[in-house]
Every structure is written in structure tokens, then in C-alpha cells.
Amino acid sequence: MIDLKQLHKSYYTEAISLHVLKGISLHIDSGEYVSVMGASGSGKSTLLNILGILDTYDSGEYYLDGTLMKNLSEKQAAHYRNEMIGFVFQSFNLIGFKNALENVALPLYYKNVSRKKRNIIAMELLDKMGLKEWAYHMPSELSGGQKQRVAIARAMISNPRIILADEPTGALDSQTTVEVMDVLTHLNKQGITTIIVTHEKSVADATNRIIHLKDGMIEYETRKENGVHNTYTYAAQNL
Ligand SMILES: Nc1ncnc2c1ncn2[C@@H]1O[C@H](COP(=O)(O)OP(=O)(O)OP(=O)(O)O)[C@@H](O)[C@H]1O
Numbered sequence: 001m002i003d004l005k006q007l008h009k010s011y012y013t014e015a016i017s018l019h020v021l022k023g024i025s026l027h028i029d030s031g032e033y034v035s036v037m038g039a040s041g042s043g044k045s046t047l048l049n050i051l052g053i054l055d056t057y058d059s060g061e062y063y064l065d066g067t068l069m070k071n072l073s074e075k076q077a078a079h080y081r082n083e084m085i086g087f088v089f090q091s092f093n094l095i096g097f098k099n100a101l102e103n104v105a106l107p108l109y110y111k112n113v114s115r116k117k118r119n120i121i122a123m124e125l126l127d128k129m130g131l132k133e134w135a136y137h138m139p140s141e142l143s144g145g146q147k148q149r150v151a152i153a154r155a156m157i158s159n160p161r162i163i164l165a166d167e168p169t170g171a172l173d174s175q176t177t178v179e180v181m182d183v184l185t186h187l188n189k190q191g192i193t194t195i196i197v198t199h200e201k202s203v204a205d206a207t208n209r210i211i212h213l214k215d216g217m218i219e220y221e222t223r224k225e226n227g228v229h230n231t232y233t234y235a236a237q238n239l
Contacts, residue, residue, distance in 0.1 A: 001028060001032075001161075001162070001193055002026070002027065002062075002064060003061070003063040004026040005061040005062075006023045006025055006060040007021055007023065007024040007050070007057050007061070008021055008022060008057065008058050008060050009046055009050065009058055010058055020043045020046045020216050021047060021050075021057070021216045022215070022217050023217060024047060024216075024218060025060075025234070028195070030191075031191050031192070032193055032209060033188040033194050033207045033209065034193075034194070034207055034208070034209045034210075035196045035197070035198055035204040035209070035210050036196070036210075036211045036213060037198060037199070037204050037210055037211070037213070038212055038213030038219075042213040043213055044197040044213055045166055045197060047213070048164050050062060051195065052085050052087060052164045053072070053080050053081050053085070054081070065084070082110075082111075082158060083160075084160055084162055085161075085163075085164055086155030086156055086158065086162070087163075087164055087165075088148070088151055088155050088165035088168045089165075089166050089167075089168070090166060090170035091171065092144075092147040092148055092150070092151045093151065094139040094147055094150060094151060094154075095139075098139075099136050099137060100131060100135050100138075100139070100142065100146075100150045101119060101123060101126065101135040101136060104122035104125055104150060104153045104154045104157055105118040105119055105121070108122070122153070122157060123135060125156055125157060126153055129149040129153050129183060131149055131153070143176070145172055145175075145176030145180055148168060148169075152180070152183055152184070156187070160192065161192060161193060162192065162194075162195070163192055163194045163195070164195050165194070165195070165196045165197070167197055167199065168196060168198075168203075169181065169203055170198075170199070170200075177200070184196065184206075207224075208224045209221060209223050209224070210223075220233045221234070
């Protein structure tokens with residue numbers, strides 16, 4: 001589903017260029033449950049943004065479902081983002097003056113789905129997240145964990161095949177982190193490819209495959225196989 005080959009990315013400012021991703025090669029199959037860990041500045045968010053076609057890369061190849069994600073028009077990029085990918089962010093990114101139901105339903109507004117239909121679908125999703133009674137509450141009336149579950153419901157409303165979550169539990173306490181991870185794990189079990197950037201070992205441990213980034217390269221990865229954690233190094237790919 002996701003194939004990266006020798007991906008490089010630099011940021012250029014007036015004074016300097018910063019080489020952030022230095023030859024990332026990675027294959028992620030449909031339905032995998034993956035986390036990305038690494039020190040601050042190692043390139044985790046940059047990688048996730050490229051996977052989500054929110055940002056471009058300089059060289060190498062990114063194939064999504066067999067299609068090269070390079071030189072896409074804004075319309076094509078938006079098509080992939082809207083049809084295939086659901087995004088979840090640390091800061092929830094809910095719209096403060098819209099209630100939970102309206103926040104969840106919003107992506108369908110842009111797809112010209114009728115108000116009645118989008119509200120029905122959004123309510124079903126809120127129900128699945130255990131938030132039906134909170135549908136008409138504003139984000140400011142919700143706890144952090146509830147806000148994140150609303151954000152996950154919003155990410156799910158377009159039936160994405162991939163969830164990309166950047167520090168989804170970064171603003172939550174440990175109990176709420178468990179609740180949100182339970183939701184993400186449940187979605188993954190339904191077949192949604194789930195990729196989570198995190199600093200938290202407990203979050204990464206919930207996934208089946210942990211990619212460890214260091215200075216813009218994959219240092220190693222850990223895979224849960226038959227209940228055992230195995231470590232694989234990929235020194236050669238980063239040369
Ligand atoms: N838009 C940008 N312009 C210039 N530099 C950037 C930009 N975005 C990120 N960087 C720099 O690229 C490097 C990698 O950033 P990135 O956010 O990918 O790291 P990260 O591993 O996600 O870090 P953190 O854990 O702190 O979120 C950092 O040095 C950062 O300052």
C-alpha cells in the first residue's frame with residue numbers, strides 16, 4: 001500500500017538548508033499497525049506529512065497504492081488526501097464554534113452530502129466512539145480524550161483506508177491515552193492501515209511495528225511477531 005524508496009527531504013530557508021529525511025525506504029502493507037518513534041527533530045512529522053501528501057519530497061519515490069506521489073496537481077493531491085487518508089493531530093484541530101456533531105460531519109459538507117444524511121452518518125460515528133450524548137456539546141465542553149475521539153470520528157467519516165496520527169495522545173493523561181489507543185487499535189482491527197507518530201513507548205507498544213528514526217534515517221524497527229518483539233536493522237538502505 002505504501003512504498004518509500006530512498007526518500008529525501010530538505011527544508012530551505014534563506015540562510016540554510018536542512019536535510020531532514022536522508023534516504024528513507026519503507027514498505028507498509030494494507031492493514032498494518034505502525035508507529036514511528038525517534039528523538040525530537042529526527043523527522044517523524046516530516047515523514048508523516050509526506051505520507052499524507054500534505055508536503056512534498058525532493059528525491060526518491062513514494063508510491064501510494066502503486067501510484068507515484070510526485071508532481072501531483074493540487075486537485076489530485078486533495079483527491080488522495082480526501083478519499084484515502086484520515087488525519088488525527090495532537091491538538092485535535094476541532095472548530096471551536098461548531099458542536100461535536102457538526103465537527104464530525106464537516107468533511108461531508110465539502111462533498112455536498114445533504115445535511116440530513118451527514119448528520120445521520122456523523123451521529124453513528126459518535127455513537128461508535130461512545131459520544132452520542134455529547135453530540136450537541138461544543139469542543140470547549142469536552143475533555144481532551146473526548147475531543148480526540150471526536151477528531152477520530154471526523155477522520156473516519158470519509159471511510160479512509162489509512163489513518164495518520166501525529167502525537168494523538170500527546171496532550172492526554174495516561175488513562176485517556178489508553179482510551180484513545182483502544183479506539184485506534186479497534187479501527188486498525190477493522191482493517192484500516194494505522195500509522196502513529198509518538199514519543200510514548202506505551203503508545204508504540206500498542207502497535208505491531210515500531211519504526212525508529214534517528215537523524216532522518218531509519219535506525220531500526222521492532223516487530224511484534226507471534227507475541228515476541230524482534231528487532232531488524234536496515235543499515236544498508238540508508239547508505
Ligand atoms: N516547515 C519547516 N521549515 C523549516 N524547517 C522545518 C520545517 N518543519 C520542520 N523543520 C525542521 O525539520 C526537522 C525535523 O522536524 P520534524 O517536525 O519532522 O521532527 P520530529 O521528529 O517530528 O520532531 P518532534 O518530535 O519535536 O515533533 C527539525 O529540525 C525542524 O526544526
